[in-house]
Amino acid sequence: MPDRGSARRHPLRALLPPLAALLTVTACTAQPVTSDRAVAVSDATPGPTTGTADGSLDDLLWRAEQELLKTCMQAKGFPFWPKPKNPVPEYREFPYVLDDVGWARRNGYGTKLLRQLDDALADDPNERYFRSLPPSRAEAAATALNGPRLTDPDAGLRADLPTGGSVRRSDQGCTSDAERTLYGDLPAWYRAGHIHQSLRSLQRQQVLGDAEFVAATHDWSKCMAQRGHRYTDPQALRAYLDDNRDTVRPEQEITLAVAEASCAQSSGLAARASALEGKHWTGIRQRYHAEIDEWNDLRRAAEPRATALVRAAAASPTSPVATATVH
């Protein structure tokens, strides 16, 4: 790789494991410094549960799309600040069982992190910019980003999901333009991306319904009982927390979370869940191989385009504010 010398960051760092740096925007003409994000499993992150080590590819594709959005929006006369994929990097989701004792000790079940996430999204410069606009200008900005409202039921994009139902979207606006540029075939990407999300939810359902998982929860539950907490499985504990949100104190939340994570390790539940993830994804991949192959093919094909985009953006940073002379 050529040495970029005085560039803020070497573009390849984006592909390496995380270093902490904060995303900062100090004024509307400030240049956001994108950070190397921890590859965290969260609501918003397709995590490394598919058996592919694609966390870094996820990050690369996200950042490339953000750069394309910025270029497109600026050409339409609107500023755009590339958004971080994980606005609160510490936030993680544990779909089967909390298995990180250190994280549990710091964050409990992540109640505070969720509120930080709410704040981070609301304080995002794009959101603040949008809310500052008068209605007609706001409408123009939203239309520029997401396309005009879809009124023709036969037009636009459509994905029919394995878990049920159909999702639709406009195929116009900068979001669609960016995806078209990155992935080539927009309708195919829309289907592939949404179907893949749907299959991941199916994977979770299958793991949790697997007899081996259920058997492993028995040992987990015994471990929890020894610590004075009576729950048949982690989901029962989450349901309890859900129902008692107002009365469970932060220290109680941490106590329970640390117990869950410790027992997840010692009982073997964490290891079992991990193994079952791989087993069920293999099954899903066999059944939905066409859809998953398409998803992989589109992403692989996008990778060199994304790399070039991210590198170019790092080499020639521009203000997020639209200027008169946009090339």
Place this chain on the structure above:
Amino acid sequence: MKIRTTIASAALVLASLAVPAAAQAAPGGAAPTGATATGAQASPTSAAMASTAAADGKVYAWRDPYRGGGGCAWSGRSDNWQYDCGDMRNKASSLENRGYSDAVNFYYHPNQGGAWACLGRGDMWLDLSIGREIFSWGANLDGYRLKLDNAIASHRWVAGCP
């Protein structure tokens, strides 16, 4: 075609309605601050008016499929749809995410409890009444894998769908 007729007739019905005075106001205009947006949306807009409006950065829920029957639109989070737009809790049959830059989670319980479904930026579910769209995330929590139709109680914005 049945679908076109439904949309056309819904639009006609909406166009002929007098715009109801929502209990809370704010149809565009003064922008909520970041602090407001972290709490429950103070003034969701009645979507009988909002459905004929263009993009405004809100998430929409209508009582009927294909944006029919009136409903609600929110800029921020709502902890309980029961208190919004004359009670939208367990009533929505079509949804559209017209948020500016975020995805949205819809929950089975108030206060973002129970199982949830995630709708990406710009995405819409036009007919939940067929019953195929479900709370597909939050395995084994309340509402898991139940249909979304007439079952959503709260929502919050998220950075993206899983």
